[in-house]
Amino acid sequence: MSAEAEQAAIQAVHDFIETFNAQDHERHAATLNYPHVRLAAGRFTQTDSAEQFAELSRQGEARLAAEGWHHTIVSNLEVVHSGEDKVHLALTNDRCDANGQVYHRFDTLWIATLVDGKWGIQFRSSFLHAK
Numbered sequence: 001m002s003a004e005a006e007q008a009a010i011q012a013v014h015d016f017i018e019t020f021n022a023q024d025h026e027r028h029a030a031t032l033n034y035p036h037v038r039l040a041a042g043r044f045t046q047t048d049s050a051e052q053f054a055e056l057s058r059q060g061e062a063r064l065a066a067e068g069w070h071h072t073i074v075s076n077l078e079v080v081h082s083g084e085d086k087v088h089l090a091l092t093n094d095r096c097d098a099n100g101q102v103y104h105r106f107d108t109l110w111i112a113t114l115v116d117g118k119w120g121i122q123f124r125s126s127f128l129h130a131k
Contacts, residue, residue, distance in 0.1 A: 002082050002083060002084050002087075005082050005083065005084055005085070005086075005087050005114070005119075006079045006082045006087055008087075008112070008114070008119040009079070009082070009087035009089060009112035009119060010077065010079070010089070011119070012031060012112045012119045012120055012121055013074065013077060013089060013091065013110065013112070013121065014074075015031045016028070016031040016032070016121050017072055017073070017074055017093075019031055020057075020072060021071045021072060023057075023061060025054040025055075025057040025058050026050070026054050028053075028054070028057055029050035029051070029053040029054040029057065030050060030120075031120055031121060032047075032050070032053060032120045032121050032122065033113050033115040033118065033119075033120035033121070033122040034047065034048055034049055034050065034053075034122075035047065035048050035122075036048075036053060036121070036122055036123070036124075037122070037123045037124075038123070038124045038125070038126070039123075039124070039125040039126070040124070040125070040126045040128045041128065067095075067103075067104075068097045068098075068103060069095055069096075069097070070096055070097050070098040070100075071095075071096050072093055072094065072095050072096065073093070073094045073096060074091055074092070074093055074094075075092045075093070075094045075102075075105070076090075076091065076092040077089060077090075077091050077092075078090045078091075080109075084114070085113060085114040086111060086112070086113050086114070087111070087112045087113075088109065088110075088111055089109070089110045089111070089112065090107070090108075090109055091107070091108050091109075091110060092105060092106070092107050092108075093105070093106055093108055093126075106126055106127050106128050107126075107127050108124060108125065108126040108127065108128070109123075109124070109125045109126075110123065110124050110125075111123035111124075
């Protein structure tokens, strides 16, 4: 286990959540490494660039508003494996409404990588089933 890599990966998670909550799509896209792969709702998707991810993020705003989303918190984070350039993280994320009430909790496995000197999230596999 690499403590330095773990701390950098954890910071990448926090940066991702902070920019997601701000709905700052360009900064949010900058928290990832590319190609970025996500497995959710039974299918893989790949995003090849920050520009593509920012546009997809913008398109998701209406869906989040419709479900009553206000912000997301990481209620649990555990480093599962780590090396010098890759860290596996198990998270539990809580989607909250404007009153801070959790309306959706889900587990997710993220992989943070070090690419060209930058730590970013490169893979997410979420048990994000609608309730």
